[in-house]
Amino acid sequence: MTDAKKSKFPAKSRLAGRLAIYILFFSSFMTLVSTAYQTYAEFRKDIRNIETGLDQIERIYLKNIVAELWTYDLNTLRMSLQGILQFPDVKHVEITTVKGDKISEGDPPKGRMVQKNISLSREHRGTMIELGMLTITATLEGIYQQMTERGLMILITQGFQVFLISALVFSLFYFFIGKPLRSLALYTSSLDMNTLDQPIDLKRNTKRRDELDQVTDALNGMRERMMSGYLELRQSESTLRESEMKFRQLAENIPEVFWLGSSDWQQIFYISPAYEKIWGKTPESLYQSPMSWFESIHPEDGKEIIELFPVIWQPPFSPFIFPEYRIIRPDETIRWILARAFPVFDEAGTLQRVAGIAEDITERKQDEAYKDTLQKQLLQAQKMESIGRLAGGVAHDFNNMLGVILGYAELALEQASDNAALHESLREIQRAAGRSADITRQLLAFARKQTIDPRILNLNETVESMLRMLRRLIGEDISLSFVPGEHCFPVKMDPSQIDQILANLCINSRDAIAQAGYITIETSGVAFDSTYCEDHPGFSPGTFTLLAVSDNGSGMEKETLANVFEPFFTTKTPDKGTGLGLATVYGIVKQNNGFINVYSEPEKGTTFRIYLPSCQKEEISYEKKAEISLESKGKETILLVEDEPSILKMATMMLQRMGYMVLPADSPKRALELAESYSEKIHLLITDVIMPEMNGRTLARQIISLHPDIKCLFMSGYTANVIAHHGVLEKGVYFIQKPFSREGLAGKIKEALL
Amino acid sequence: MIRLAPFLFLLCFFIAMPVDGGQSISLATADGPPLSNPDNTGFHDRIIQSMFSRMGIEVQIVRLPAERALINADAGIEEGVFVRVAGMEKQYPNLVQVPEKITDYEFTAFTKHVRMSINGWDSLKPYGVGIITGWKILENNIRETRDLLKVDNPEQLFGILDKDRVDIIVYNRYDGYGMLKQLNLKQIRTLEPSLASREMFLYLNIKQKHLIKNAADQLRALKADGTYQKLFKEIILPLTPN
Known part of the structure; x- marks a missing residue:
């Protein structure tokens, strides 16, 4: 039940009573005012009468008084003054001569009075001579008393009249207006959406229609319109709710920020919730400070954006695409934004507002960067592949020839055992051919055309067995240490390739160390998940055994690092390097499905990290090879x-x-x-x-x-x-x-x- | 300022210079015939005119009620008044008496029916008495009479006596003679002796004070050279009852 319903009218109509009181008060007030006015008017009239009387006195007596004063006939003068005293309310008459003598009759009245001063003068020898002043004083006490009596009388009679009229008005109003109004009020107070279909009926026993019937009709009409309007409103609300839901679904689910602002960009009317997701700031903060989005722009990009503002929004207005820019979120992370602005015109074609959309293109930019890296890697791989194919082709023919040379050299050696000089020459030929074979082998390794015989290896053992050879390789001035990892996974590869990797890396480290230094070889087991690999191009998920070779040598510049795995790329003098060492390492690693990572800083040193895929358990079976005796002659x-x-x-x-x-x-x-x-x-x-x-x-x-x-x-x-x-x-x-x-x-x- | 001093002095002198030779003077009087006539041929008119003509001053005689004549002279409206008893300067401080009397006023009782000898002011107490308003000597001395009626002018005064409104009227002897003749009142006579006699003088407004001595000298000269007596015989004596 509404408050209106709770409200109960008293037995007597409040309105009628209030109206009666108002009439009473108003009439009383008006009575007072009119009484005051009448009394005042009477007072003014009496005053005027007195003034008129004084004027009459002046007209009647002035001439005589002047003559009497001129002749100084004081007796007659006094008689004239006594005559003046006979006028109503005149209580005192006095003549003051120019010399200051006073001739008076009557007593000066007490209380309120009115005085009239009449100058007494006479012409004498062509000159007006001032004789004195006649002062007539009339009392107002009588007038005031009359005024009081008259006022009281008017007040009493009119007050009684007002009371009777008020009572009559109260009764008439209550029965003819107040009561029906009360019914109307009760009806309207009990009216709600559930009772809108019940019309009001005042049940008045009169055939003549009046304003109350009009009010009743109006209320019933209003009720019907309200009912109709209510249904329309509900329909509109439903439509609006649907529309709002659609808009909210759009706003809350579209990842792009879209917004609506004033044409001068100083006010934001709407910003979608995505703003908080992208900018990391609440929409409320933007409403309060519409340019706060701009404050988030990366300083390197902000200048370009702010320079664009004066030229963006000039007639003719057309959609504008901002240059891609970065923003710095409150958590210091950076996002790439692509924003567009669209002019919103009113019906007259005047620019009214600005709409816009801002898209978080960070992932796209990352993808582009990743693709760029991949592209470079692809190009690099293709280049390496081409070089490898070329090298492989050359090596094939070259190996054939070397095979002939070596073969015949060996045969010749057997035949020239007696001739020492010839023997030595043949040995030189054999050694040169051998070195040439090594070069072709490296080329083939780089080109991954090297035929290998992979085995299950414990990398720690393999490296351990090579340390002696490696120490000889790098010399005494350089300290070589090996730090074997405890949890290395077994790897499957040709052990000779481990030899090649370590030898090449150690030789490079040796050459990078000017005098004394150290080289550290480390192994460990590592595992990469897909998330890690997404952020590290070139890595692939899985378990790996890390083989790392570090030195404190001269390190490499970035430019050098970019080409370090290319064959025949070398920073060494021609007599020291062929440019195939790291290319060989790269080829071996790739051939074994691993990957290699190099970190180097000039004057600090270099670290090569080689990740070799771990061997599957089922593959781990060590084959023991039969002892082959080369001494026995063949007969097959x-x-x-x-x-x-x-x-x-x-x-x-x-x-x-x-x-x-x-x-x-x-x-x-x-x-x-x-x-x-x-x-x-x-x-x-x-x-x-x-x-x-x-x-x-x-x-x-x-x-x-x-x-x-x-x-x-x-x-x-x-x-x-x-x-x-x-x-x-x-x-x-x-x-x-x-x-x-x-x-x-x-x-x-x-x-x-x- | 020093250079202007003589000029300012002369200006002040001329401003302050009283009416004298070549000037005119207005003098008020309440006297009636035969002492003063509208055509200025009354006894006092002639005396005054003779005095001031000898001083080279033209006299304008203004006839006013007695009190008004004093008030105006005191106020400077007229520059003097004649003839009045001595001591008027006490009530009208702006008046200065010319010390030589012009005449003696004999305040005499006139009656139609009363027969008695006057023996002072109290002799009048049993009677209804009439006097002219403003005559101070009469107003001061005639008290507690049976009735006292004051009128404005001699015509009224002698009228009320003639009509028996009063028993006695008190008036100046010579003026009374003039009025009796003028009004042709034969039944009225004087009661002897006079109630009082007063020397009557000319008064000048204080602004004309510088004329006082000269005026007095000229009056004395009139008396000394017989002009005064000649005028008396010419104007007053014919009015005197046989």
Whole structure:
């Protein structure tokens, strides 16, 4: 129940009573005023009468009094003054001569009075002579008494009249207006949305319509309109609520900030909640200080934005895209913003407001930076790949030639054992060819064309076994320390590649240290999750074994660091470096699915961190290789396939000297013919990999179909994925890198035949 | 300022210089015929005119009621008044008496019916008496009479006596003679002796004080050279009852 309903009218109409009281008060007031006015008017009239009387006195007596005063006939003068005293209210008459003599009649009245002074003068010999002053004093006491009596009488009669009228008005108003009004008030006070359908009926027993009926009709009309309006309002509210919900859903879920402000940018009318998410400040703060968004702009970008302001918003107004800028949030983090502003015109086409949208493009900018890095890495990888492919191609042919040189050098050495000078020359040839083979091997390693024989390794043990060799490599002035990690994961890779990595890194460190210094090798187990890898381009999730090599050498500049893994890039003098060391390391790491990271500061030192992927548990099985005796002579039949005649000839001679029965073939076709025609068992197929007609693997497959028990040994300057998957040999597949020595070849043959 | 001093002195002198030779003077009088006439041929008119003509001053005679004549002379409206008893300067301090009397006033009782000898002012007490307003000697001495009636002028005075409004009127002897003749009142006679006699003088306003001595000298000269007596015989004596 509403308050209005609670309110109860008293038995008597308040309004009627109030009206009666008002009439009473007003009438009393008016009575007082009119009484006062009448009394005052009467008073004024009496005063005027007195004044008129005084004027009459002046008219009647002045001439005589002047004459009497002129003749100084005091008796007559006194008689005249006594005559004046007979006038009503005149109580005192006095003549004051110019000399100061006073002639008076009557007594000066007490209390309120009115006086009239009349100058007495007479013409004498052409000059007006002042004779004196006639002062007539009339009392007002009589007038005041009359005024009081008259006022009281008027007051009493009119007061009684007012009381009667008030009572009558009260009764009439109560019965004709107050009571119906009360009914109307009770009706309207009890009216609510639930009772809007009940019309009001005053139940008046009169046929003549009056204002109250009009009020009743008006109320009923209003009730019907309210009912109609209420329904419309509810509909509007529902629509508005729906619209508001849509707007709120838009505002709260669109990640971009959108806003509406004044055309002079000094007032913000609306800003979406995303402002707080992006700017880190509340919308209220922006409402209070509309330019506070600008204060968040990064100082490096703010100048450009503020310089734009005068030119942004000039006629003709058109949408404007701000340059991308950064903001610094209260938590000091930086966000990239892309903002656009749009003019809002009124119906007359005048610029009224400014709308805008601001987008957080931080992720996009990060993605762009990441893509940029990836792009660079891709370019770098492509470059490395191209170089590697080139190097691999060169190395293949070069290895073939080196193989011939080395092979014949060895054969010649055996034949020139008696001639020391010749022997020594041949040894030089052999050493030079060996060094050349090392270079091609490095090239192949960088190009990841190096054929490897990966094994499960305990990196700590592997490094430990190399320390002696490394110390010899770096010399006595440099201290080499090894800090093995306790939780290193096993890795699967060719141990010779660990040798290559450490040797190259240590040599680089040695050359970076001017005199004395230290090199530290560390290992540890590390794990990267996807989040870490997102923030560190080049890293990939998983568990790794870290192999870090640090020195306190001269360090590198940024420019040097950018090219450090490129082949033939070197800061060393030509006699000291080939530029292949770090390229080799890079190639090895990539070939083993690891990644490498270098940190260097000029004059402080350099740290290379190599992350090698940990080996899966199921792979961890250490194979023990059979002891191969190189001393025993061979007696098996070997089908030798080589398209390079010189190598074929040289290898045939080597194998024959080892005691093997050799079936030389200068092409795959010839080899197949031999295999078909040869009735005896062929124990081993030694074949080049890259050949004009078919590759070595295809040939081997066909030969195996003819001689199922035959073993295969591939030889190549590089593998080119023919016999190995990404350079890694499959089980049961043997490989020897060109150029090879006689011992190397013998060992591989024994291994394959075992 | 020093250079202007003689000029200022002369200016002050001329401003302060009284009316004298070549000037005119107005003198008030309450006298009636035969002492003063509208055509200035009364006894006193002639005496005054003779006095001031000898001084080279023209006289303008203004006829006023007795009290008014004094008031005006005192106020300087007229420059003098004649003829009045001695001592008027006490009541009118701006008046200065010319020390030579012009005449003697004999305050004489006139009656139609009363027959008695006058023996002082108290002789009048049993009677109704009439006098002219402003005659101080009469107002001061005639008290406690049976009735006292004051009138404005001699015509009224002799009128009330003639009509028996009063028993006795008191008036100046010679003026009375003049009035009796003028009004042709034959039944009225004097009661002897006179009630009082007073020397009557000319008074000048204090501003004309410098004329006093000369005026007195000229009056004495009139008396000494017989002009005064000649005028008396010419004007007054014919009015005297046989």
